[in-house]
Amino acid sequence: xxxxxxxxxxxxxxxxxxxxxxxxxxxxxxxxxxxxxxxxxxxxxxxxxxxxxxxxxxxxxxxxxxxxxxxxxxxxxxxxxxxxxxxxxxxxxxxxxxxxxxxxxxxxxxxxxxxxxxxxxxxxxxxxxxxxxxxxxxxxxxxxxxxxxxxxxxxxxxxxxxxxxxxxxxxxxxxxxxxxxxxxxxxxxxxxxxxxxxxxxxxxxxxxxxxxxxxxxxxxxxxxxxxxxxxxxxxxxxxxxxxxxxxxxxxxxxxxxxxxxxxxxxxxxxxxxxxxxxxxxxxxxxxxxxxxxxxxxxxxxxxxxxxxxxxxxxxxxxxxxxxxxxxxxxxxxxxxxxxxxxxxxxxxxxxxxxxxxxxxxxxxxxxxxxxxxxxxxxxxxxxxxxxxxxxxxxxxxxxxxxxxxxxxxxxxxxxxxxxxxxxxxx
Numbered sequence: 001x002x003x004x005x006x007x008x009x010x011x012x013x014x015x016x017x018x019x020x021x022x023x024x025x026x027x028x029x030x031x032x033x034x035x036x037x038x039x040x041x042x043x044x045x046x047x048x049x050x051x052x053x054x055x056x057x058x059x060x061x062x063x064x065x066x067x068x069x070x071x072x073x074x075x076x077x078x079x080x081x082x083x084x085x086x087x088x089x090x091x092x093x094x095x096x097x098x099x100x101x102x103x104x105x106x107x108x109x110x111x112x113x114x115x116x117x118x119x120x121x122x123x124x125x126x127x128x129x130x131x132x133x134x135x136x137x138x139x140x141x142x143x144x145x146x147x148x149x150x151x152x153x154x155x156x157x158x159x160x161x162x163x164x165x166x167x168x169x170x171x172x173x174x175x176x177x178x179x180x181x182x183x184x185x186x187x188x189x190x191x192x193x194x195x196x197x198x199x200x201x202x203x204x205x206x207x208x209x210x211x212x213x214x215x216x217x218x219x220x221x222x223x224x225x226x227x228x229x230x231x232x233x234x235x236x237x238x239x240x241x242x243x244x245x246x247x248x249x250x251x252x253x254x255x256x257x258x259x260x261x262x263x264x265x266x267x268x269x270x271x272x273x274x275x276x277x278x279x280x281x282x283x284x285x286x287x288x289x290x291x292x293x294x295x296x297x298x299x300x301x302x303x304x305x306x307x308x309x310x311x312x313x314x315x316x317x318x319x320x321x322x323x324x325x326x327x328x329x330x331x332x333x334x335x336x337x338x339x340x341x342x343x344x345x346x347x348x349x350x351x352x353x354x355x356x357x358x359x360x361x362x363x364x365x366x367x368x369x370x371x372x373x374x375x376x377x378x379x380x381x382x383x384x385x386x387x388x389x390x391x392x393x394x395x396x397x398x399x400x401x402x403x404x405x406x407x408x409x410x411x412x413x414x415x416x417x418x419x420x421x422x423x424x425x426x
Contacts, residue, residue: 006053007057008045011215011218013059042077045231046083049087055129060199081111085112137165138164149180151170157191165195166194213232229250252290261301264300265300295336
């Protein structure tokens with residue numbers, strides 16, 4: 001029989017990393033909140049550790065980015081580690097790709113209860129409780145930003161380890177990854193009882209026998225990281241049973257709000273409906289939110305939403321004075337996924353300009369993918385703006401051209417239909 005113990009498993013703190021997809025703009029309460037979000041999230045990790053009286057905190061890489069671990073970030077990190085130490089909590093850290101050994105500047109002394117794994121080989125530290133070894137923790141850090149070696153193959157448990165934990169910053173399942181690639185089978189072969197992984201920002205459990213866990217990052221940093229963020233409280237029973245509990249630590253939440261425009265005929269109706277839903281969202285999350293508004297469906301507002309000016313007007317109306325609120329809900333982007341009321345399949349059958357345009361679109365769209373790319377680039381080269389500015393065309397990727405081509409189906413049909421209707425009216 002072993003020793004009952006518990007620990008917090010977190011990763012990818014990215015202390016001091018600025019948010020993507022957002023411009024700070026006017027001064028207000030949100031400036032300070034956004035600037036301190038990653039630090040406050042780690043404070044909540046330590047709060048959870050103290051409140052639950054855990055024995056250890058495991059940090060599986062990317063404490064901060066090599067480009068952004070300022071003195072302030074280091075002082076903030078050290079302060080929280082000392083707070084954990086005062087509560088009798090040991091801390092175990094591996095470096096990841098954003099904070100490799102060569103970029104780590106530990107200018108601030110850390111408490112003796114902090115154990116940082118070296119990068120030359122897998123090493124181990126015992127986790128002691130009441131004078132007895134409760135677990136053995138294995139780990140290895142990154143020496144440089146890119147590590148193509150399968151580091152998981154270096155992990156091997158010993159007979160007298162008790163409960164064995166492996167700490168690794170890795171992109172499991174991606175064979176060509178430059179971030180210590182490995183497979184789930186590689187991790188299982190090491191004989192660990194729990195794998196505390198880092199690198200993937202969305203939490204996931206790859207296996208429950210043994211537990212192979214990504215906790216995700218502690219604070220979302222962009223629109224790619226919507227939803228709840230946090231860490232895991234891991235309880236290990238005397239017989240090695242593992243129980244996981246997820247703890248929310250994000251202080252600002254990135255969200256998607258999807259709205260069907262079908263019921264609305266006026267812009268103001270849409271704005272009022274979204275504003276009402278925003279109030280409910282604040283109550284639901286209990287924290288500031290940064291939101292991507294996704295408009296779907298079809299209706300009269302499609303034409304407005306399909307223009308940049310229309311989307312900007314709606315965003316400005318929604319965000320007016322919102323940055324001055326402590327519990328803000330800021331719409332950072334409006335994504336138009338709406339459809340026109342125009343029935344394209346019916347228009348294809350008509351023997352008019354719009355029908356001919358859609359048939360021409362279909363002819364190109366049905367081409368072999370490589371031939372389609374060649375045809376689109378050849379057609380673009382003939383356009384006056386690209387003839388004059390050749391470098392502009394060279395800067396466009398094949399994906400950019402394909403995206404523009406797909407959008408052209410509806411936009412072109414709408415423009416031609418409107419022109420036909422105008423000619424009929426005169």
